[in-house]
Structures are given as structure tokens and as C-alpha cells.
Amino acid sequence: MTTSTKSTVTRTDGIGASPRRPDGTAKVRGEFAYSSDLWHEDMLWGATLRSPHPYARITGIDIARALALPGVYAVLTHADVPGVNRYGLEHADQPVLAEDVVRYRGEPVVVVAADHPETARRALERVEVGYEVLDPVTDAESAVAGQGAELHPGGNVVRHVPIRRGDPDAAAEVVVTGRYEVGMQDQAFLGPESGLAVPAEDGGVDLYVATQWLHVDQRQIVAALDLPEDKVRLTLGGVGGAFGGREDLSIQVHACLLALHTGRPVKMVYNREESFYGHVHRHPAVLYYEHGADRDGTLRYVRARIYLDGGAYASSTGAVVGNAATLGVGPYDVPNVSVDCWGAYTNNPPCGAMRGFGAVQAAFAYESQMDRLAAACGLDPVEVRIRNAMAQGTVMPTGQVVDSPAPVEELLRRVRAKPLPPEPSGEPDLRTLPGGVSNTTHGEGVVRGVGYAVGIKNICFSEGFDDYATVRVRLQVVGGEPAATVHTAACEVGQGLVTVLQQIVRSELGVERVTVEPSDTTIGSAGSTSASRQTYVTGGAVREACLRIRDALGALSPAELGDKVLDETVEWRHRPTEELHPETGQGNAHVQYGFAAHRAVVDVDTELGLVKVVALDCAQDVGKAINPQAVLGQIQGGSAQGLGLAVMEEIKTEGGVIRNPSFTDYLIPTVLDMPPMSIDVLELADPHAPYGLRGVGEPPTISSTPAVVAAIRAATGRALTRVPVRPEHITGT
Amino acid sequence: MIPFDYRRAGDAETAVAAVAGNPGAAFLGGGTNLVDHMKLGVAEPDLLVDVTRLPFDSVDPLPGGGLRIGAGVRNSDLAADERVRTRYPVLAEALLSGASGQLRNLATTGGNLLQRTRCGYFQDVTTPCNKRRPGEGCSAREGYHRYHAILGASPHCVAVHPSDLAVALTALDAVVRVRGPRDGHGERAIPAAELHRLPGEHPEWDTVLGHGDLITAVDLPPLPMAARSRYRKVRDRASYAFALVSVAAAVELTGDVIGDVRIALGGVAHKPWRATLAEAALRGRPPDRAEFRAAAEAELADAQPLRDNRFKVPMARNTIVSVLAGLTGEEPR
Amino acid sequence: MRLNVTVNGRPRQADDVWPGESLLYVLRERLGLPGSKNACEQGECGSCTVYLDDVPVCSCLVAAGQAEGRQVRTVEGLAEGDRLDPVQQSFVDAGAVQCGFCTPGLVVAAHDLLRRTPRPSDEEIREALAGNLCRCTGYEKILDAVRTAADAS
Secondary structure (H helix, E strand, O other), X not given: OOOOOOOOOOOOOOOOOOOOOOOHHHHHHOOOOEHHHOOOOOOEEEEEEEOOOOOEEEEEEEOHHXXXXXXXXXXXXXXXXXXXXXXXXXXXXXXXOOOOEEOOOOOEEEEEEEOOHHHHHHHHHHOEEEEEEXXXXXXXXXXXXXXXXXXXXXXXXXXXXXXXXXXOOOOOOEEEEEEEEEOEOOOOOOOXXXXXXXXXXOOOEEEEEOOOOHHHHHXXXXXXXXXXXXXXXXXXXXXXXXXXXXXXXXXXXXXXXHHHHHOOOEEEEOOHHHHHHHOOEEOOEEEEEEEEEOOOOOEEEEEEEEEEEOOOOOOOHHHHHHHHHHOOOOOEOOOEEEEEEEEEOOOOOOEEOOOXXXXXXXXXXXXHHHHHHHHHHOOOHHHHHHHHEOOOOOEOOOOOEOOOOOOHHHHHHHHHHOOOOOOOOOOOOHHHOOOHHHOOOOOOOEEEEEEEEEEEEEEOOOOOOOOEEEEEEEEEEEOOEEEEEEEEOOOOOOOOHHHHHHHHHHHXXXXXXXXXOOOEOOOOOOOOOOOOOHHHHHHHHHHHHHHHHHHHHOOOOHHHOOOOOEEEEEEEEOOOOOOOOOOOOOOOOOOEEEEEEEEEEEEEEOOOOEEEEEEEEEEEEOOOOOOHHHHHHHHHHHHHHHHHHHHOOOEOEEOOXXXXXXXXXXXXXXXXXXXXXXXXXXOXXXXXXXXXXXXXXXXXXXXXXXXXXXXXXHHHOOOOOEEOOOHHHHHOO | OOOOEEEEOOOHHHHHHHHHOOOOEEEEOOOOOHHHHHHHXXXXXXXXXXXXXOOOOOEEEOXXXXXXXXXXXXXXXXXXXXXXXXXXXXXXXXXXXXXXXXXXXXXXXXXXXXXOOOOHHHHOOOOOOOOOXXXXXXXXXXXXXXXXXOOOOEOOEOXXXXXXXXXXXXXXXXXXXXXXXXXXXXXXXXXXXXXXXXXXXXXXXXXXXXOXXXXXXXXXXXXXXXXXXXXXEEOOOOOOOOOXXXXXXXXXXXXXXXXXXXXEEEOOOOOOEEOHHHHHHHOOOOOOHHHHHHHHHHHHOOOOOOOOOOOHHHHHHHHHHHHHHHHOOOOOO | OOEEEEEXXXXXXXXXXXXXXXXXXXXXXXXXXXOOOOOOOOOOOOOOEEEEOOEEEEHHHOEHHHHOOOEEEOHHHOOEOXXXXXXXXXXXXXXXXXXXXXXXXXXXXXXXXXXXXXXXXXXXXHHHOOOOOOOOOOOHHHHHHHHHHHHHO
16 A cells, blocks of 8 residues: 655645535535435335334234225235345344334334325324234343343343453552443434335336445345345435434335335335434443542552443444443553443334444443542542543553554643633623523522543444445546546535545545545445544545556646546555454454543533533544544534533433434434534544544544533532433432 | 315404314414324314414504403514513513424414423323323323423323413413304403313313314503513523423512512413412512522422422422512522 | 415415425425425424525424415525525535535524624524524534624625
8 A cells, every 4th residue: 555645735625624515505505415305206105104012022914904095005014025024233133024023112014105195104004903012121231131021032132242451359449439321312313214215127226315334224125125236226315414323224125125016216204203213322321330549549440330222123232332341441541440341132212323332321431430539539530530541552451552642631631721711790691591591590509510521432343344445536637627536335424524535536636626426336335434434444445546546647647647547446444453352352453542522611500400511622633634624513513412412312211112202302402502612623643544534523422421411510519420411410309 | 194174264253163163173373283283193183274364463552551462473473572572571581482483483372372282192192191082091190201290280181281471471460362152253351370271180171262262362461560570491401492390470579578479380280380379478578588488388388299200399499489589689680 | 275385486386285284395395395304394403494474484384275375485595596695605614514404494594593683693693593403513613604694794
């Protein structure tokens, strides 16, 4: 591989700049085609009948009355799935359509296609499904302990990862313990699950869909449809946000089934309630921690047991467990570590990927513990963190030696050094006080608090996964001007990958005109848009393709190409990682770590339990900011999601049933809830990564939550061991 | 949604007749609640009679100094009305604390009063709910009921009324004007505090209105003390969220003591809760926090919170204290 | 039923409209204007915000029949030809657009704010946009965009 970056061209629209998004104009005009905007002559509307029970045996399905409804073209059950009626990211354990058992409320049982969405909905009402209701398993900890029904062959533990390092019996002068809980968070992307499946003359199907990984969708669809790969072609529809929630299948197989069955294009769009049932969520967690330290705060050991509720199907629970375990002590240098993390099957909604992916849950616990340790040692919370901060060269609990910058101390010092917001004085604007414009608080009983947190996240896929991206770059002269095109299957979900890929080509090839073609499966996989990995991996692949084109150009400039077309397709992978040892959890499992630190300042109305986050400042190392504006956008957006988890976001389940599947009852931050942010972006190059860059998207989501909660603790003196923190947790009633 | 017809009413008489003559018919105002409920399958009218083009869209002075608010006046217009803002600030504040700008632009005065509960079980048609299907049972009583009632509930229903406007109107002694199928060309008047009812044996009835009764206006009395009034809403998010607890209050000081006081609570009961016990305890008493607290506790003495909403009792108490302290100059503004 | 409505200055007609359809559905599926978005369809997110007779509303909760004979202006009607409205331009320039699903609703809401209040304070901007959820940006760059648009107009 050519590694020289010296000859890259400095341009105002290349790497390090913040050119406009190529899709920005279409998006502000309302002309960008999201997957829910697609339309086809003669298309039908698909709809899904879902289980009303968290756990039940299906005693019968009668579709006759639904089929008889005028305007209905297909009513399909598991019997109509031609291939394997199982799919899943890690284990194929989830039925495309339920057969004999439903394992969660919302599990798809029947799909229909009709001429109008309302006709489809009415058809669903006419399907009769008999259920024998069973006792659901709803608690992850007892599921791991073997209590309750066995939901899948082999038991209810999806994965257990132990991490053992150093002396398992290490003792310490100061010991702090805690039990922490993290509620179930929703990705709450705004664009609902949707897509359009168009049957093709060759007996195959073309699917236009919003997803995070076209090829992993394709792999699962062809298995269910029993078709060869070349008969199921996917093209990315416009994606209205993802945050992990589009890693698993939603409408994909259903729409294709209906299209193939009816011979008509079929569009499916979930509404918001269905969306809450139709995608996985962040694993709720219960975490038990014990930290032992010297009197000066130096950590001696950390012991932890972490229970993640995976819900009814595995999804990516295994990898989430791996993250929570390997990152379970946080960005600290700890000589003796004993962590056990379990992911459980229950009859709760399936949980899987969400921004931060296992690191979020652990961070709330270990950062809460660090504050307890600081208090026990009489230390400043930042001081105790700096005393234990990991750095380049630190040996992780997995035995992995950190071989690139890990500026944990500097990030903490930076957020601490930022000026604090002014204390409220004089006539306050109601909108700036806890409770906002609702006129809730006028300053009486309002206490200010400041809290800190720092977090760690693995970047890219880990544990030996063959993580690569395929990219094709072509360079030719068009209309007298050199022009490059980039083709990948990588999914732009809003983060700005299309801009970043253009920037890389501009810098590497010195051409201004760069077109990023629609993402589809006519090219090889680019891997998932997750794990903060696309700029690293697909960006790295684009760079590699450009370097090969430069080699082919030789002494020519792009404008001197004439009729020649330089065309390079590369498959680029980051350096390999290793599996974890099954008993000790040792191994070089991660390719790169990312770090961010936050300082939160809150005003708390202690009488009413209301919180206003006044400031949420952040420092993050990104290695190299390929697009500084997009980097800030990731930090701001990620921090907002962390704030949401801290003070308002939770899917409430009761006996496995979601009780708040709407944006009125599941609250995400509005513009009135988000404070201004002061952000420091560090660029300490990772010598192993393209351009030295470090994945950006997830770290800010991780430290934001514990920082906000620490600030509320500082203001109230309450223990606050559960997120989201509710008014009643603050008032103590 | 089940199939239904849509009709635009030309005048109140035809609108009332159209709904009264069809047990499956409903009036349609701004639609912000009803259309949502139709999508959820909670409401299944077979005829919608659109009343938004009836001539009930103005705020007019009443002889004697009050104001008549047309039932079709949009929440945003009402909140912006200068007379309302200066003479009845509690009303403007209540309106602005509800929903979002885009919804306030649609929502009408009458429709706001008649919005239905946000109880999750009421909205989930797969669960039993006495309000949706009488006799089925109440899922909330033993279920997820953090948002539910602490006052005046019955074994059959623990839902709360979600309107902010209704709480303010209750505190203001407003009067709701109704035209029904039996009222001929006339109208009848119902005190705002009596419009909504407690659930009792019949939680399916939110209000005392009968089928075909159309709210045409709300009258505000000329209440000078309302110039010193306030609405406070405690909720899980800074905007665009329903109340955990809200308080509408107005206070008049006579010398060193409270001459008159109006207090209504939201988010605590099946109806806006006029805090008559607290009011009685406060009249003639000095305006200090100890008195406010004692009065609030008197009002809440009979509170029967559920497993997950015990916090509402002290929250309501503290909010009452805070609002009264603010109105009587115990704090800035 | 047949629906007559003026959209972005043009009289439009939709036939066979079912009364249960929302104005949003009619715009998106019958009139070829999918710019207004369907993020919640329950009036909880603001992504479907359009002007109805010059007042911004959630079009998902307007029953189709209620729009009869009225004026609707959608996000598609803000630009003049290739020239973006200053609000649209500043959203692109400020990096206020990520996934963009909230953008049409926010652009209309911000457009309305600046018509009424050409020089809004930050608090006024926040209050005006509190009915529009965004999940990507944390709102910071949206505030930047509205400030910039206010300066530009």
C-alpha cells in the first residue's frame, strides 16, 4: 500500500475543509428522495400484522376474510416464505413471519399488499390469529440465571464474555460499590422504516430501501427468498437517520415477498408507533460495580457484572456484550480486572445496535463509580480520572497494548479549563430556566451543578471480523474537464459520508468534479455504516483507489488523460483484530479506540425536580478532521442523544409491552433542551489509520450521559443510579 | 380507520342536527386530537362534521367587562390576544405551554377542552380500558401509571385530563356555552369547572355534554384579580410535553392578607381540579410560604396516589407553593 | 371525494380522495409533493409543517377535506427557481442538514419565524422551533442557520 500523504493537494474543498454537502440543496428544497418518498406506477402498499402478545403460541391463522376484501392482492404467512424462515445479524434466530411461537409484542405474523394503505390496514384487521398466551420472560438477570421459559434452543444467554486480568483477589484501601441501571433508549431516527420492492422480469426483485448495510440485508433476503444473490438487487433509498436502528431488517424481506407474490411493486412505510416495534433498541442494562483504590485514588482493581437485555432475538447482542465487557472499566489504567457481561434473551422488544453500542451502558456505571471514588478519597472528580487515565502504551483489560494516542488526560483538562457559563443574575429569561417557557421556575430552589465524564469506544468492527470496504473510482476527462466518480455500497445515513468521499478524491487526485454514485449491490460490500467506521474504512478504500489511479497516471495530470479512463476497484481492510479468549477475554480485539470528554453544567429546581442543562462542553480527539463542520455536527448530535438518555429518553415496557410508542410519550430533546456547546477537536494522528483519522460518531454519545448525571448529583446530592433521571428521582418522592 | 363521511357544516343548527341524528357522528375542530385518535383506532366515527368554518372565530367583549371566546378561535390566536395577555395572563400562559406552535395554530378553544386523555392504555386498542370500552377494566390501575390521577379517581379509571387551557379556565370561573339538540335555537351555560367530570362508574364520559352538544363559546368573567395570575406546568421536557402537574392560580391581596384566591390543578385528576379546600384555607391569611404549604397540604390530604406516581403529591404541593409565592411577591417577578 | 386546493400558488385537484386521508398524504401521494415529511404522522415532530392559509400547521393532522379551497405552501414552494430562500441557503451553508428528514419542517418553521420576527433573539428562535424535532444535529447548527438567514434577509 502506498502511504505517502505528502503529495495530497491542499484544496478548499478537499480533506480538512468543510465543503457543502452534495445532497444539501435537494434536502432543503424537499426534493431529496427518501425511501418513504418512492413511488411507482401500479404500486401496492404493504402492511404488517404484529403479535399483540409478548409471548404466545400461535394456534391458527385464518386469512380468508382478509383475502376477500376488495383491493387486497396478497395475504402472506410463514408458509409463503420460500427459503429459510430465519434471519439475523449474528444468529439466524428470527422468523421472517412467525410460525408457531411469537416472542415479542410486535413480532410480524402476516403481511398484506393492497391498493391503498388504508385497505391494507383493514385487511390486517380481518386476519384472525389464534394465540395461546404464555408467561413472558421480562427480566434479563433472572433469564441469565435460568429462570423462566427457555425462549431459544440452548437457553436464554445469548453471550457471556468474561474479562480476567491480573489478580482476581486484589484488595484495596478504598472500596466503592454501586448498582446502576440504564433504561431502554430508542434511536428515534425521524425517517420511518420504508422501501419499495419492484419485481423484475428475471424472477428477481429490486429493492430500494433505507438501511445501514446493503450487503448484509441482501445476504438475509436471499436466504429467505431462496434466490441467488444476483436476483436480489438493493439500492439505497434516502435514509432519514439510523443510529444503529437500521442494522437489522425491517420491511426488506416482507416487501420483496409481497412484490414477488403479486408481480407488482410494493411500498411499505411504517408509522411511528410501528417504528417503535419495528426496529431494535439500545439494550437496557443492570450493572454491578466494585472499584478498589489506594487512598490517593489510584485504582487497584475493578470488578463488574453487567446484564444486558437483548430481548426476543439476538440481533447484534453478542457484539454489544463484547463491547460492554472489553470497555467495561472505561479509559483507565487498571491492573486487576474481573468483568463478566451477559446478554440475555427475554420477551422484551429485541435490542441491538445503537450509537455507542455497549459502551454507553458501561460508561454510565464506571463514570458514576469514578465520582463515588473521588468522593471517598476526598478528590476532585477530574483529578481522580486524570490519576487513572489511560494513555498510549496502556495495557487494556484484554491485554491489548494501546498503540496510538489516547489523550484522556488532555481531554479532561481541556473541558475543565473551559470558562463556566455565568451564574444566572438579574431578570432571568424563562426559557433559560428549568422547565422552560412553561413558566415553571423562577429561580427559587434552583441549584447549579457541574459534572464531568470521559468515555472510550472501539472504532470499526472488532473481535476478528473481516472488516473491509469495496470501492470503485474512475477518472476521465468529461467535457474537457477531469472528473472522477466514486461507487460504493456504503450507506449515507445523514452523517455526510458522501461529502467526505468527495473530499478525499479531490485531495488525492486534484480534481474538482467528483460524483458519488448511488449506493447499491452491483459492487462489493462496504460494510456497515456503524461503529464509527465508514470514514475510516470506506474512506480508506477510496484513498487507496485514488493512490492506484495516481500511480497509473504517472507523470500526467488528470486533465491530460485524453480518452483514457482510469478505473480502479479496491477492497480495503483495516489491520486484523483477534477474537477474545473465551475464558479470559484476552486478545487484541479492537483496531482503534476513540475518546471524548464532557463537562455538563446544570441548573436543577430541587423542589420540582426539573433540570436545565446550561452547558455541555466537549473535547474529542478525531485524529484528523476530514470535514470539521461534519465533525462538529457529529459531536453536537451525539451529545444531544446522550443528554436525552440522561434526563428524558426511555422506552417503558410493562410485561414486555412498550407503553410509550410515540413522540409524545417517548421524549427526545427539543431545541429548548439542548444548550450551546463549546467543543475542542483534537487531531492527534493514529499512525495506523488513513490520514491518521479516528472514528467520530459514537464517542460523544458515551460521555455526555454520565456528565449530565454527575452535574445533577453535584446539584442535588442524590445518588441517581438510574438513567434517565426523572423529576421524582431528584425530589426523592 | 373505519370508513367515514366528511361534511362541512354551514351553520351551527345543521351541525348539531347532523351529529345528533347519528350516534356515530362527531364534530371535527382543529383535528389535532381527533384525527390522531382516528389513526390509532381509538376513535371510530362514521361521520365527521367539520365545524371550523362556523362563525365562532372571534374574541369579543361582553357587557360588564368579560370576554367571549368563540369555540373556533385557534389556541395561538387566543394566546396572542392582547386582552387575554394582560387581563388573564394565566390563560395565555396555559395555552403557550401546550403542544407546539404548529399545533396551536390548528387547535381550537372548544376542541382543546374536549381533548381526551393521554393514558397509554386508552390509546392502545389492544388493552382493556373502561374509557374506550366500558366494562373491560382499567389496565392503568396496576400498570404503567406514572402520569395518572392522584385525586378523584375511581376503581374504573385513573386517567387524567390533558388540557392546559381547561385548567386555566377552571381557575378563572369561565363559563362554557353549549348548543345541543334539545336547546332549540338557544344555548345553555355550563361553568368550566363543571364541564369535565370525575370518572366514577362511567369513565367513558369525559364531560357532562351529551351527544350532539356543540361548544360555541367560552365566556370569561370580568375578574380583575386575574390580571395577577399565572400558569405553571411541570413536565419531563422543556416544551411539547404533557403535564405531570400544573397549577393555574390568581391571587388578590387585601391589605396584608389574601383577599381572594383561585387555584386549579392539572395533571392530577380526570378533570381540572379546582382546589377549593386550599382556597378556603388561604382566604384572610397572610401570604407566606408556610400558609401556602398548609393550604396545599389541605387540598392534597385526600390524595390517593398509585404505586408509581406518589411523587405527584409533593410535586403538586411544591408547585402550588411556588406559584403562590411568585404571585404574592415572595420571589423575583 | 374531490379536493380542490391551491398549492404553492397553483390550483390543484385530487380525485377519489378518501376522507380519512390527511393533507400530508394528499400532498405526498396524490400531488407529487413528498417534500413535507412523514416522521410521526401524529403532530409530534413538525416534519410535515406547511403553511395553511399562511399559518404553519402540522399537515398530518389536517383532514383532507379541511383543506378544501384553501392555500397551501410547502417546502417545495419556498425557492424561486434555482434561487433558494435565504433560510434554505443558510441551512445548507451552516451544516444544519444531516439526514435532512426534519429539514423541510424546520425550514418552513424558520421561514415563518423570520417573516414575523426578522431579527429574532436566540430564545425566540428556540421557542419558534420547539415544535420541530431533529435527531441528528443537536440543533446547534440549525440555530446558526437561522441566525445567518436573519442577517442575510
